[in-house]
Amino acid sequence: MSALEYTPYVADCPSRQLLDRIGDRWSVLTIGSLVDGPQRYSTIANRVEGVSQKMLTQTLRALERDGLVTRTVFPEIPPHVEYELTDRGRSLRNVLEPLERWATEHMDDVAESRAEYDAR
Amino acid sequence: MSALEYTPYVADCPSRQLLDRIGDRWSVLTIGSLVDGPQRYSTIANRVEGVSQKMLTQTLRALERDGLVTRTVFPEIPPHVEYELTDRGRSLRNVLEPLERWATEHMDDVAESRAEYDAR
DNA sequence: CGGAATCCCGTCGGATACTG
DNA sequence: CAGTATCCGACGGGATTCCG
Numbered sequence: 001m002s003a004l005e006y007t008p009y010v011a012d013c014p015s016r017q018l019l020d021r022i023g024d025r026w027s028v029l030t031i032g033s034l035v036d037g038p039q040r041y042s043t044i045a046n047r048v049e050g051v052s053q054k055m056l057t058q059t060l061r062a063l064e065r066d067g068l069v070t071r072t073v074f075p076e077i078p079p080h081v082e083y084e085l086t087d088r089g090r091s092l093r094n095v096l097e098p099l100e101r102w103a104t105e106h107m108d109d110v111a112e113s114r115a116e117y118d119a120r
Numbered sequence: 121m122s123a124l125e126y127t128p129y130v131a132d133c134p135s136r137q138l139l140d141r142i143g144d145r146w147s148v149l150t151i152g153s154l155v156d157g158p159q160r161y162s163t164i165a166n167r168v169e170g171v172s173q174k175m176l177t178q179t180l181r182a183l184e185r186d187g188l189v190t191r192t193v194f195p196e197i198p199p200h201v202e203y204e205l206t207d208r209g210r211s212l213r214n215v216l217e218p219l220e221r222w223a224t225e226h227m228d229d230v231a232e233s234r235a236e237y238d239a240r
Numbered sequence: 241c242g243g244a245a246t247c248c249c250g251t252c253g254g255a256t257a258c259t260g
Numbered sequence: 261c262a263g264t265a266t267c268c269g270a271c272g273g274g275a276t277t278c279c280g
Contacts, residue, residue, distance in 0.1 A: 006224040009149060011170030016145075018230060019223040023143040025136075029129060041262055050131030052254055057263065067233030078261040079260080088229065095222050098215040103139040104126040109208065110138060113187030161242055172274055177243065198241040199280080244279080251272085259264075 021066065022092060026051055026059040031085065031093050032100060034069065038084035068092060141186065142212060146171055146179040151205065151213050152220060154189065158204035188212060 006015040021027060026048065033039060033047040045056055060083060063069040068089035074080040085093060126135040141147060146168065153159060153167040165176055180203055183189040188209035194200035205213060 006227045008220060008223060009153070009167055009169055014231065015223045015227045018227055019148065019220065020145050022223065023145065023148060023219065025140050025143065028139065028143060033129070045262095047129055049129055053263075054255090055253065058253090065234055065237040066230045067237075073262095076261095077260090079263080081262060088226065092222060092226075095215075095218040099143065099219060100128060100139065102212060102215050103128060103135045103142060106208065106212075107126045107135045107138055110186045111134065114185055117185040117187075165242095173243075174275090175273060178273090193242095196241095197280090199243080201242060242280095244277105246277080247275085249272105249274090252270090254267105254269090256267085257265085260262095 018066075021062060022096070024059070026055050027063065028096050028100065030056065030059050030063065031068065031089060031096060034083060034085045034089070035093060035097075038072070038082040041081050041083070044083065063089070138186075141182060142216070144179070146175050147183065148216050148220065150176065150179050150183065151188065151209060151216060154203060154205045154209070155213060155217075158192070158202045161201050161203070164203065183209070 006013055008016040008019045010016070029048045029051070030044060033044050039047075041056070041060075044060075045051060045053065048056065051059075060069065060071070064071050064083075067086055069083050069085055072082045072084070074082070126133055128136040128139045130136070149168045149171070150164060153164050159167075161176070161180075164180075165171060165173065168176065171179075180189065180191070184191050184203075187206055189203050189205055192202045192204070194202070
């Protein structure tokens with residue numbers, strides 16, 4: 001019932017900050033790159049084109065802190081680190097995937113609307 | 121078929137910019153404030169607590185440009201402007217609502233994870 | 241009432257260099 | 261390989277002022 005008291009429309013409600021985090025550019029793509037199982041840091045970096053290592057590390061740390069991904073270090077040389085979605089992370093992915101799909105499916109229509117808007 | 125060629129994981133793909141826009145903090149809340157029909161500017165401003173008038177206007181313009189909301193000016197004094205979701209806007213809302221709900225429903229769990237993470 | 245325009249500061253985030 | 265640390269420029273976004 002406590003969840004019903006949260007609403008992101010209120011400025012200082014914690015759910016607004018959470019919404020910011022999970023709607024974040026790199027968070028969405030990072031989580032998406034983990035859908036098909038655990039991945040190494042370098043693999044994620046390759047999948048999420050254009051992300052700097054600073055932002056990727058920062059994003060992964062935040063996701064780990066929020067209990068959305070786990071970080072596993074294999075004591076090897078050279079280092080080997082794997083990131084994996086938790087159950088909670090997967091449940092979030094389930095609502096992010098439609099968003100990602102919406103973006104790709106409506107890209108053409110949006111581009112058309114933009115052209116019309118800019119023309120007038 | 122063209123939609124299949126878009127993927128936000130590629131740096132310069134237009135869908136990435138679109139994903140940024142629609143995942144944006146103010147965009148999500150602004151769209152959400154329009155679910156129950158057309159609203160005046162001031163009403164939206166009140167519902168989305170903490171939004172500055174600059175950001176609200178900017179957000180509404182972007183949403184209008186992308187064909188997600190319509191802007192209707194009533195020639196009255198004082199001015200009267202109403203914003204309303206388009207069909208496309210409503211389809212987007214349908215995928216944003218689960219995201220918003222996820223944030224409120226998992227807020228407690230996430231807060232707990234954060235506390236644990238920070239403690240160690 | 242619903243903006244537009246300007247100023248200005250904070251932080252986001254990229255580039256670079258270094259390390260276990 | 262998987263980071264950390266530092267520097268620093270760009271710009272997001274708030275506060276303020278003015279307008280039709």
